[in-house]
Amino acid sequence: MEFTELILARYSVRSYQHREIADEILALVLEAFRLAPTAANRQALGLVVTKTAGREEELRRVYNTDWFAAQPPLVVCACVERSKCWVRRDGKNYGDVDVAIAMDHLILAAANEGLGTCWIGAFDPEAAREVFGLPEGVDPVVLTPLGYPADSPRPKLRKDMGQLVHTDRW
Numbered sequence: 001m002e003f004t005e006l007i008l009a010r011y012s013v014r015s016y017q018h019r020e021i022a023d024e025i026l027a028l029v030l031e032a033f034r035l036a037p038t039a040a041n042r043q044a045l046g047l048v049v050t051k052t053a054g055r056e057e058e059l060r061r062v063y064n065t066d067w068f069a070a071q072p073p074l075v076v077c078a079c080v081e082r083s084k085c086w087v088r089r090d091g092k093n094y095g096d097v098d099v100a101i102a103m104d105h106l107i108l109a110a111a112n113e114g115l116g117t118c119w120i121g122a123f124d125p126e127a128a129r130e131v132f133g134l135p136e137g138v139d140p141v142v143l144t145p146l147g148y149p150a151d152s153p154r155p156k157l158r159k160d161m162g163q164l165v166h167t168d169r170w
């Protein structure tokens with residue numbers, strides 16, 4: 001897809017078909033995550049990709065909706081190893097930024113293959129630690145279902161350009 005079309009095509013998908021994802025399509029989507037830039041190239045991040053089949057009840061503990069835990073074939077949990085991330089001199093840790101960039105790569109690559117996703121921040125982090133088997137020092141940052149959409153895009157509700165972009169000074 002042409003890039004501007006792709007940006008317009010991506011939306012938060014909250015209804016999925018049960019259809020499986022071919023291995024080669026999944027590989028393209030994961031490769032987009034791998035190629036993302038990270039601060040100082042630390043790459044202190046990772047994914048847990050899991051099938052929903054047979055794990056629906058566990059996944060509901062993490063985020064209790066059908067469109068996360070039951071409908072899509074896969075869910076993805078993006079994680080950070082914060083102690084290994086680049087930290088600015090004033091103490092700001094860039095791990096969440098790194099994960100967000102890599103996840104956006106994954107999400108746009110998925111949209112480019114006709115797959116749906118939805119950023120999920122409102123999950124239960126303790127349940128995610130258990131269900132995805134995260135060791136000490138690895139924190140879940142964001143989740144997404146991954147599958148073929150069963151709904152349709154909605155109009156994008158966004159602020160006007162003038163409210164977002166300032167010239168010279170805020």
Ligand SMILES: Cc1cc2nc3c(=O)[nH]c(=O)nc-3n(C[C@H](O)[C@H](O)[C@H](O)COP(=O)(O)O)c2cc1C
Nearest residue numbers: 010011012013014118119120121122123142154156
């Ligand atoms: C960091 C982040 C966290 C989000 N968390 C949730 C969530 O927990 N549940 C949900 O249904 N949508 C979640 N969303 C989706 C947003 O509501 C959605 O992206 C926004 O309303 C714009 O709609 P669009 O994605 O269809 O363009 C999240 C989005 C982002 C970027």
